[in-house]
Amino acid sequence: ETGVTQSPTHLIKTRGQQVTLRCSSQSGHNTVSWYQQALGQGPQFIFQYYREEENGRGNFPPRFSGLQFPNYSSELNVNALELDDSALYLCASSSSSGGASEQYFGPGTRLTVT
Amino acid sequence: QKEVEQNSGPLSVPEGAIASLNCTYSDRVSQSFFWYRQYSGKSPELIMSIYSNGDKEDGRFTAQLNKASQYVSLLIRDSQPSDSATYLCAVNPEWGYNKLIFGAGTRLAVHP
Numbered sequence: 001e002t003g004v005t006q007s008p009t010h011l012i013k014t015r016g017q018q019v020t021l022r023c024s025s026q027s028g029h030n031t032v033s034w035y036q037q038a039l040g041q042g043p044q045f046i047f048q049y050y051r052e053e054e055n056g057r058g059n060f061p062p063r064f065s066g067l068q069f070p071n072y073s074s075e076l077n078v079n080a081l082e083l084d085d086s087a088l089y090l091c092a093s094s095s096s097s098g099g100a101s102e103q104y105f106g107p108g109t110r111l112t113v114t
Numbered sequence: 115q116k117e118v119e120q121n122s123g124p125l126s127v128p129e130g131a132i133a134s135l136n137c138t139y140s141d142r143v144s145q146s147f148f149w150y151r152q153y154s155g156k157s158p159e160l161i162m163s164i165y166s167n168g169d170k171e172d173g174r175f176t177a178q179l180n181k182a183s184q185y186v187s188l189l190i191r192d193s194q195p196s197d198s199a200t201y202l203c204a205v206n207p208e209w210g211y212n213k214l215i216f217g218a219g220t221r222l223a224v225h226p
Contacts, residue, residue: 031212042118042202042216043158056211090157092214099206100146100165103214105157 002027004093004106012112013081021076021109023091029104031055031097032074034066035090037108043090049074050097078111086113117141118205120217129226133190137203137217140184147179148214149188150202158202162188193224 005024013019025032031050035043045058049068063079072093078085088110092103119138127133135149146165150158164170164177164186176189186205190197200219206212 033212033214035214035216040218042204042218043214045213045215048212056213058213088157094212097212099208099212100163101212102148102160102163103212104160105150108157 004029004091004104006089006091006106006109008109009107010110010112012114015081015083015113017081018077018079019081019111021078021089021091021111023074023076023093023106025072025074025091025093026104029093029095030072031094031101032068032072033092033094033103034074034076035092035105036060037088037090039087046076048097055097081113083113086111117215118203118217120201120203120220122218123221124223125220126223126225127193129193129195129224131193131224133193133197133222133224135188135190135201135203135220135222137186137188138184139186139203139205139215141205141207141215142181142184144181144184144205144207146206147177147186148204148206149175149177149186150204150216151197152200152202152219154199161201190222193222195224195226198222198224 034046094101204214
């Protein structure tokens with residue numbers, strides 16, 4: 001069984017640029033959630049995708065957007081990067097969008113904005 | 115008020131002892147609860163999920179849930195130095211919606 005994978009591992013961008021992060025869900029999982037984890041903090045929910053549609057969003061501005069593809073993989077796009085966007089971005093997959101479903105995290109993408 | 119609160123630690127225990135990690139949450143209607151372990155520089159790894167009041171055991175780990183007190187805990191028996199990590203408590207407040215709210219984590223240090 002293949003686990004959750006993310007790419008790239010690390011990324012350095014300049015303020016104002018745009019970035020795309022990628023995630024492949026675990027085999028058999030149809031739901032992908034994205035989280036942002038700042039240093040010393042717990043992950044914060046950005047949004048979730050289920051059946052290629054956004055299925056809930058946290059307190060993040062519209063410049064954070066995403067996609068889910070028919071094979072359940074997903075992208076996170078961030079426009080107009082700000083210094084505060086520097087963080088570990090985590091993708092988690094689950095077997096359903098229901099509240100009891102366990103979420104399994106990928107290794108994360110470390111984004112640094114200079 | 116933070117939605118999920120954990121003592122940041124560090125919680126220092128000797129090898130072989132029981133480590134007790136605690137978490138409180140503010141949303142009374144929360145339905146599902148999770149403990150994750152995160153090693154420095156790595157992503158969170160799911161340890162336990164718990165949905166009903168009481169205890170749930172898995173190997174050296176026991177999760178305890180008390181919905182009336184809005185309290186969930188994780189006990190680690192026979193603690194090992196390899197258990198040294200940050201432990202994240204996560205709460206899902208809604209059954210029909212899979213959004214996890216995390217605490218900031220408790221750092222556990224197990225010393226030989």
